Amino acid sequence: MTAAVDAPDQESWFHRNQQRLAPWFFLAPGLLFFLVYVIIPVFQSFNLSLYEWDGLGAAEYVGFRHYEDLYWEWVDRDAFYTSLKNNLIWLLLYLLAIPAGLFIALFLNQTVWGIRLYKSLFFFPFVISQVVVGLVFTWFYDPTFGLLNEFLGVFGLGPLNVLGDERFVTYGIIFAGLWPQTAYCMILYLTGLNAVDPEQIEAGRLDGAKGAKMLWHIILPQLRPATFIAFVVTIIGALRSFDLISIMTQGGPFGSSRVLAYYMFEVALSEYGFRMGYGAAIAVILFLIMLCFIAYFLWSMYREEKGH
């Protein structure tokens, strides 16, 4: 830095500031795309949510009327209420993928002959498309021909029309979603388990820890990063659940399995939709919910970094 002070006019401004500018140059492409594809659209959709627009004609400014309508839908226990409620159920139950994934990972974290094959088989549902998962479970739940009802029939139970009953439909879809999500969490934990320090386990064992105690006090703390990532992907996955609903029920029966993401699509982009402003208003609400989680994640990441 002294050189810059000594000879201010011999070196160009660019040369003097190279060190400080370089990171920005490297960041520029990423920032640009992030700006164009994420940040600006966020503001655009907020702006759009203040207009009534069918995607064809002129947009008409309506202020916060869409949000007011959403509020009334909430009060009337209408579609928006159902979607929000289902989103909450998704959020809570989808988290089951984390302990389930951990359990399977612990189970598979051993060296027996052919373990690689077992691992890949357990990972399989994450590899296949959500569309296929949806179809498989639709057939599984089929009230007349489905495997589930054949199975229930053995115990003299059923028949149960999981996807046709507004009480069960959301749980049925979440269960289908847990299948691939558990596999995802499992993989995260398996890689995490590879990094567990054997010396600490040894030390724990010397101190007499085993079983659940060992897991809770020695293993899990070391899996913290994996848990964190699993938590993030599961929360985000639950909030953007869309494909399974679209394939398995189309939001039905009578709209009882809708979530916000699907409702937004329905209102703005489906065959009977094209209320762009209203869809944007739903998207904004969904964004605000996501923002809470994202803020929390960022904050805890920041705290982590600072701690080290």
Next chain:
Amino acid sequence: MKSMFRHTAAALAVGVAFAAPAAAELTGELRIFLDTSNPAPRATMEAMIDRFQQQHPGLEIETTVIDREAYKTQIRNFLTADTPDVATWYAANRMKPYVEAGLFEDVSDLWAEPEIADNLASTKGAMTIDGKQWGVPYTYYQWGVYYRKDIFDELGLSEPTTWEEELANCQKIVDSGRACYTIGTKFLWTAGGWFDYLNMRTNGFDFHNQLANGEISWEDDRVKQTFANWKQLIDMGAFIDNHQTYSWQEALPFMVNGEAAAYLMGNFAVAPLRDAGLTDDQLDFYQFVAINPDVELAEDAPTDTFHIPANASNKEAAREFLRFVVSADEQTEINNGANLGQLPVNAQSAVDEDKFLQQGFEMLSSNSPGGVAQFWDRDAPAEMAKASMEGFQEFMVKPDNTDRILAKLERARQRIYDN
């Protein structure tokens, strides 16, 4: 923006060129967008376009076939940018958003030509908005009750014509351990068909139209009467169980296996029923029964259409193509049993010998004095159609919730029609 300008400029140039006396021979490019993506209709359309090409060798025809479902959303894009010269769509309210946005060309001039005015009069109403015509139809088909004749014979039943006969028939079918009707309401619109018929038979065609246009409350007693009639069927177990989980195709096996005796459907259901092994001796058709003797019978007959986008660049060729499509010979050809297997729109065309088409044609031309509706989701505005069909589905599963469902639809009506 730039390309849009160029487009407009090109359109203007073409427009000016047309102002000069038109050349006898059509030249230039003609771009046709089709939503007939299923194999059979696709082949029919392509063959038809080939014949048009032979008549006009100077024309460079480019055909694009888009998946039928995807088309419904893509049309919004291609009508505004990179516009074709001819595009398929649907009649009545379904074309209203595009007419209002000025994206469809006014083709009233075609409808003024005697060739079309005289022969296509029956579908003119469905193509008219604000007193102008916005396209031409190319095919339509009847709705009605397709039933298993062998099951009716076995139970000693005959085709009903009144609501009492209908209920009596249905009771016997239910007593024999079958459902009267198969239906799959997963995608909602099938329930719209039932509502169309029950409401048109209970309250008449004009009332039905007013309801679709939002002029009547959903909590009106007459609407409630429609639902009360519907409830009679539901309560006696007329419909198959779990219909909310099936698509219309998935509901077919119930009829094929004899677990259900009939299906209220469009004529397109005949082909898969035949493919599944039902012969014409086993399968027959009757018109939906009269309910209220004071109202005239009216039918559903959805019409598929061709339009010229307002931004099209070769409108002269496009108009010629539309004339060609509705001509008597082409109509006979493309709607025959080997092709679309539906009804021709031109009065001079011959209807295929197929017994269902013959019956349907007979019914629509002589026994539908009340009028011809398109279909609930084409007659009502999209939003209302969606909300109401969801209500119909819920009603069919939980008929006791009628009042709550109707209150919800009434709220939707007040919101939807007031803008």
